Amino acid sequence: MTKLAINNLTKAYGDNVVIPKVDLDIHDGEFVVFVGPSGCGKSTLLRMIAGLESISGGEIKLNGKCLNGIHPSEREVAMVFQSYALYPHMTVEKNMGFPLKMAGTDKSKIAEKVSETAGHLQLDALLKRLPGELSGGQRQRVAIGRAIVRDPELFLFDEPLSNLDAKLRGEMRVYLKQLHQQLNATMVYVTHDQVEAMTLADKIVVLNKGEIEQVGAPEELYNQPVNRFVAAFIGTPVMNFLPVDTLSRLVPKMQVFDGTESVGIRPNQVSVCPQDYDCEMLIKVVEPLGHARLYYGELGGETFVVESDLRFEQGDKLPLNLSQSVSHFFDHQEQRIESKAIANAA
Structure with a gap:
């Protein structure tokens, strides 16, 4: 089943075309990684799916519903940012429950959902702490938890591990892989790190200058790159x-x-x-x-x-x-x- 369908999508800032045309289907339960060098358009594409960037042409559909013009809060997607974007004056518990509070969810339901999600993310003992009292890995898990409580149709990750040290990045890669398996969720993940792409993805989308060079499983891209660009970008x-x-x-x-x-x-x-x-x-x-x-x-x-x-x-x-x-x-x-x-x- 196709979860997300992107058809003839384009993005331009005046005369500067950053995404000439993208066609892509993402299926239910897939972990898809957008990878490519800086400036290739991967984050712009993700933000267009989220509704944080306007589109210049084409169409984005989620579960058959056209998202063009729909406000980000109404898209049934949850985004995890590189900067975590946590409220420094709120506890972990309040940060995680904030999206549900804004949606008018009952307090008891919020408490139940936050408690359940904190258990998945091993944050139970940290619920009363402020973000400034947490490590980078813990803050990232809180940001992920805030996305999970919403039960979104689609998770979007914008280079979420780039602020972590090498050891934490490795741990969080494993954690995200396990989380995907537990939730059986559809996830779209942006990174410039091809090691992250190879280890996390069911399907990799290699972008270059706003265009898709190749889409495939990690092993396919490694063993059968379609061109020199993919061959050079994938593999260390x-x-x-x-x-x-x-x-x-x-x-x-x-x-x-x-x-x-x-x-x-x-x-x-x-x-x-x-x-x-x-x-x-x-x-x-x-x-x-x-x-x-x-x-x-x-x-x-x-x-x-x-x-x-x-x-x-x-x-x-x-x-x-x-x-x-x-x-x-x-x-x-x-x-x-x-x-x-x-x-x-x-």
Whole structure:
């Protein structure tokens, strides 16, 4: 069942078109993540769904109901902001119950709903505290709780973890994943962090300059990016790219496909073979990861990164078998060339 339908949606500020056209269906119970670089339009798109930004053209429907022109408070959506947006003079309990109070809900019903939600979010012991007495992770859970008490048809998250440190971000990612499973809710989440996108999403929407580059499951985007932009944006460290003529010089025996302009190889999918290699890379920098190491160098004048659990040191020559590495071939328009050979390799 389609929960949210976005058709021919556009956004312009005067002559500046920030979203040329977006068509997207989000289904009931999905966790969908909008991801892309700064300025790609992901937050603008989210705010248009919420009703916080006007639309220049097109249509947004929730459960078949057109939202165009409907006030944000009447859209059956709840938004969690990057800044938490908690009232500093109100306790956790009052912050969470505030949307219900504004809706005229009975006090006993508010107390019941806040208590139930606080239990889900492990906030029971914090209900009488003020936001200034809470950690960043606790404040974020309060902001999420304020959204949950409304029983919205759709949850919207605008980079909610960006103010947290790395450890808290990891904990909150797991927490949000569990919360989604518990509530079986439909969630739309915006981030510029592709690690968040990969770990949280059922479906990722990759945006670039206000347009959708690709929509798919995390594994699909990682293994079958439609173009160089998606290939470079999804995955850490970033995919290596070599011009096809450079690769042909390095590995004359390697077969490429007609129309190939460049070849992409992910650092963790480079084959390191001391006994069977077809070229070597002088290691300039080593970054230990614990479980493996990142080796930085150059191939044919191009920066190249390799992730391997084999131990080498700066100044060593790293033996690479590129013909056995998982490779992605792109044409002169930077579109990925599909082939059985690539599918077999992946």
